[in-house]
Amino acid sequence: MHELHSVSLFRLRKLNARSITKFRGSILLFVALFCFIGWHHSVLAKKTTNFAVDTNRPCDGNMSDFEQILAASIEKSDSFSRMLPIVIKGSEWPTGIGDPLEEFTLFAVKGDRLIPIPFQIDEYDETGLVYVPGVTTYAPAGRNGYLDRTDELIFMYRDAGVTRFDRQKHTMPRDGKLWFELEIKLPQQEVRYVYIVRGSTCRSSADYVSIKEKEVKLQSTHYEISTDPKNLFNIHSVHAKWDDHVSKNIWDNLYVKLESGFMHQNFRAALDTANNIEATIVGVVDGPVRATALVELTIRVANLPLLSMQLNLALYEQAMKFRSRFSGNSFAVAKYVSLVLRDPQFRLFLDFANLNGATFGVDTLDLKNGLPVVDGHMSQTEVLMNTLHLPGRWVWLDSGQGWGFYLSNVLPFEKDGLFIHFAQGVEWQLYYRDDLKSLEYQERFPGAGPRFGVIGSGLPPVILELISALAALDFSELG
Numbered sequence: 001m002h003e004l005h006s007v008s009l010f011r012l013r014k015l016n017a018r019s020i021t022k023f024r025g026s027i028l029l030f031v032a033l034f035c036f037i038g039w040h041h042s043v044l045a046k047k048t049t050n051f052a053v054d055t056n057r058p059c060d061g062n063m064s065d066f067e068q069i070l071a072a073s074i075e076k077s078d079s080f081s082r083m084l085p086i087v088i089k090g091s092e093w094p095t096g097i098g099d100p101l102e103e104f105t106l107f108a109v110k111g112d113r114l115i116p117i118p119f120q121i122d123e124y125d126e127t128g129l130v131y132v133p134g135v136t137t138y139a140p141a142g143r144n145g146y147l148d149r150t151d152e153l154i155f156m157y158r159d160a161g162v163t164r165f166d167r168q169k170h171t172m173p174r175d176g177k178l179w180f181e182l183e184i185k186l187p188q189q190e191v192r193y194v195y196i197v198r199g200s201t202c203r204s205s206a207d208y209v210s211i212k213e214k215e216v217k218l219q220s221t222h223y224e225i226s227t228d229p230k231n232l233f234n235i236h237s238v239h240a241k242w243d244d245h246v247s248k249n250i251w252d253n254l255y256v257k258l259e260s261g262f263m264h265q266n267f268r269a270a271l272d273t274a275n276n277i278e279a280t281i282v283g284v285v286d287g288p289v290r291a292t293a294l295v296e297l298t299i300r301v302a303n304l305p306l307l308s309m310q311l312n313l314a315l316y317e318q319a320m321k322f323r324s325r326f327s328g329n330s331f332a333v334a335k336y337v338s339l340v341l342r343d344p345q346f347r348l349f350l351d352f353a354n355l356n357g358a359t360f361g362v363d364t365l366d367l368k369n370g371l372p373v374v375d376g377h378m379s380q381t382e383v384l385m386n387t388l389h390l391p392g393r394w395v396w397l398d399s400g401q402g403w404g405f406y407l408s409n410v411l412p413f414e415k416d417g418l419f420i421h422f423a424q425g426v427e428w429q430l431y432y433r434d435d436l437k438s439l440e441y442q443e444r445f446p447g448a449g450p451r452f453g454v455i456g457s458g459l460p461p462v463i464l465e466l467i468s469a470l471a472a473l474d475f476s477e478l479g
Contacts, residue, residue, distance in 0.1 A: 082157075082158045083156075083158075083316075083317055083318045083319075084156070084157040084158070084186075085154055085155070085156055085157070085289060085290065085316050085317070085319075086154070086155055086156070086157050086160070086184060087152050087153070087154050088152065088153045088154075088182070089149065089150065089151070089152055089153075090147050090148050090149045090150060090151040090152070090153075091149035091150070093147070093153075093180075094180060095180070096147050096179075096196075097147055097148065097149060098143070098146055098147065098148075099146060099147050099198075100145060100146055100147075101121050101123075101145055101146060101147055101151070102145070103198045103199055104121065104147075104196055104197070104198060105119075105176065105196075105197045105198075105200040105202055105203060106119035106153075106155055106194055106195070106196060106197075107173065107178075107194065107195045107196075107197050107200075107202075108159060108160050108161035108192075108193065108194050108195065109161035109163040109164070109165050109170055109193065110161060112169065112170055112171060113170055113171035113172075114165060114170060114171065114172060114173055114178075114195060114197075115173075115202075115204075116173070116200070116202045116203055116204040117155060117156075117159040117160070117194065117204050117206075118155065118156065118159060118204045118206045118207070118208065118288040118289055119153065119154065119155040119204075119288070119289060120153075120154050120155075120287030120288060120289055120290065121147070121151055121152065121153050121154075122151065122152045122154065122285060122287065122290070122292065123140055123141070123142070123144060123145075123148065123150075123151050124140070124141045124150045124151070124152075125138040125139065125140055125141060126138050126139050126140070126141050128141075128323065129294065129310060129311070129312050129323060130285050130292040130294065130312050130314075131144065131285075132282075132283035132284070132285055132294050134283075135282055135283030135294060136283065136294065154287065154289045154290050155194065155289055156208070156289060156317070157184065157186070157189075157192065159194075160182075160184055160192035160193060160194045161192060161193050161194070162190055162191075162192055162193075163193070164181075164193050165178075165181070165193065165195060173197060173200050173202050174200075174201075174202070175199065175200050175201055175202070176197040176198055176199040176200025176201075176202070177197065177198045177199055178195055178197055179195075179196045179197060179198045180195070180196050181193055181194070181195050181196075182194045182195070182196070204288070206288060207288045208220060208221050208288055208289055208317045209221075209286075209287075209288070209289065209290065209291045209315050209316065209317055210286055210291055211281070211284045211286055211291040211292075211293050211315060213281055213283075213284045213293075214229065215229065216228065216229045216232065216281060218291075218315055220315065220316070220317045220318065221241065221317055222240070222241050222242065222317060222318050222403075223238065223239065223240055223241055223318075224237075224238070224239045224241065224246075225237070225238050225239075225251075229280075229281075230278070230280065231273070231278050231279060231280065232279040232280065232281065232295065232313070233254055233256065233273040233277060233278075233279055234273070235251055235253070235254055236251075237249040237251055238250050238251035240399070240401070240403040242402050242403050243402075245402070247354075247399070247401060247403070248354040249353065249354060250352055250353060250354055250355055250399070251351075251352065251353060252351035252352060252353045252443060252444055252445045252449070252451075253349075253351045253440070253442060253443060253444060254273060254349070254350060254351070255272070255273065255347060255348070255349040255351065255440060255441075255453070256272060256273045256277060256347070256348050257270060257271070257272040257273075257346070257347045258270065258271040258272070258344065258345075258346055259271075259344070259345045259346075259347075260342065260343065260344035260345065261342035261343050261344075269301075271299060271301070274441070274442050276299060276300050276301065277297075277298075277299055277300075278297070278298045278299075278300065279295050279296070279297045279298075280295065280296050281293045281294070281295055281313075282294050282295070282296050289316070289317075290314055290315065290316055291314075291315040292312050292313065292314045292315070293312065293313045293315075294310060294312060295310065295311050295312070295313050296308070296310055297309050297310070297311055297324075309324055310324070311323060311324040312324075343457065343458075344457065344458065344459060345455070345456070345457045346454075346455070346456040346457070347431075347453065347454075347455050347456075348453045348454055349431060349440070349451050349452065349453035350451070350452050350453060351440065351443065351448065351449075351451045352397075352449055352450055352451070352452075353444075353445040353449050354449070355374050355397070355399060355449055355450065356374055356375060356376070356449070357373065357374060357375070357400045358373070358374040358397055358398060358399045358400050358401075358450075359371040359372065359373055359374070359397070359398045359400065360372045360373075360374065360396070360397050360398075360432075360434075360450060360452070361395075361396050361397075362385065362388070362391040362392055362394070362395050362396070362430070363391060363392025363393045363394050363395075364388050364390055364391060364392035365381070365384070365385055365388065366384070367381075369381045369384075372385065372432075372434065372450075374434050374449060374450050375434065376434065376435065376436040376447065376449065377434065377435065377436075378433070378434055378435055379434075382432060382434050385430055385432040386429075386430060386431065386432055387430075388430040389427075389428050389429060389430065390428055390430065391430055391454070393408065394406065394407060394408050395407040395452070425458050425459055426456050426457065426458040426459070427456065427457050427458055428454060428455070428456050429454065429455040429456075430454060431451070431452065431453045431454060431455050432450065432451070432452050433448035433450060433451040433452075434448060434449070434450040434451075435447065435448050436448075436449070438451065
């Protein structure tokens with residue numbers, strides 16, 4: 001007999017009702033640097049219960065692993081909760097800090113037994129990026145291979161069980177010790193349960209995501225993205241996947257362009273993703289629920305590196321998330337470069353293809369004339385979109401083919417929102433084109449079908465002051 005600790009996840013960042021509605025039936029490709037949704041939880045030690053373990057019982061009984069995962073995927077979950085990853089920090093565990101990670105397995109009750117579900121525990125370096133053994137130049141935040149406060153346990157909400165374990169009703173795994181229970185509570189969802197088991201050899205073989213480092217191919221059960229190995233920004237193709245179908249390539253190009261005068265507004269130069277901005281994968285942590293790439297981002301002028309930073313590209317089943325880290329020297333360079341900039345301008349466009357008949361919308365758009373429909377011609381509503389300064393809290397595209405595309409802003413692009421206060425001094429303009437005659441440089445498929453983005457001009461004093469302050473800090477202790 002031994003203790004089974006029970007903890008409750010009682011808080012999750014809430015989405016407004018309109019946002020949740022837009023999730024249903026959508027593929028969430030968060031490809032803009034400012035777009036992600038984060039999942040945060042707190043845990044509370046609740047009570048302890050004693051259970052006995054019978055080590056002679058099998059991992060999964062007569063159910064195949066595929067049948068287990070299928071049951072987990074459809075059991076009393078809706079379109080939103082089915083695609084929701086749960087992330088729990090090591091600091092939220094009731095116990096286990098300093099114990100070997102290889103000892104832990106995650107289980108849930110399915111049918112009459114406990115079965116292993118897909119999970120992973122990711123470790124971080126001392127700067128806050130996922131630790132890639134043999135690649136990361138910074139030391140791990142704790143002890144590599146052992147549970148630390150910064151480590152993250154990740155699993156899918158849908159794989160948690162709706163039934164709580166009962167030793168009188170449910171079969172135990174063949175080996176290991178049932179250690180503690182996690183009770184998951186989400187708004188408007190049933191309570192679910194998962195169980196940490198120590199010392200079990202049972203593992204789920206399900207794998208929802210992957211990043212192939214050499215080919216630079218990002219894959220999940222719902223989409224596939226192929227890019228240039230020399231530059232992640234040069235995206236070759238994006239295919240949506242649903243049921244047994246795979247869409248045509250829906251991607252044309254990503255345009256990021258920075259243009260400014262130097263010392264005088266008439267002496268201008270430009271940086272863009274085609275010639276100056278590079279992003280390459282230097283390492284990958286590829287788990288079954290989240291695949292994370294360590295990416296080196298470099299801005300070059302005259303083929304010389306001007307700014308550099310590392311970031312994480314985290315791939316979920318229907319989402320992407322970015323986390324960045326600047327080097328100390330980059331802040332110093334940025335400080336002096338900002339002093340000579342005159343009338344800087346910024347453009348970020350996402351150019352799609354093969355989306356005829358799709359509908360498009362943004363949070364701030366008045367829909368009294370109906371939703372914009374992609375047909376190669378600018379309607380009255382689509383022209384109106386270009387008079388908007390900001391997209392608001394979300395951008396949404398319904399392909400009409402059984403999948404959709406949803407972007408949610410970290411800092412809402414809306415009047416009096418946090419982003420606007422942070423970026424005072426910058427003029428913003430929404431950009432939208434649904435026009436077969438509209439052309440951009442390095443376009444692979446002629447025309448905008450559609451092309452969406454933002455245009456900005458000016459420099460925000462708050463950011464300039466922040467860069468100046470960071471440039472004065474001593475980063476030597478960070479390596």
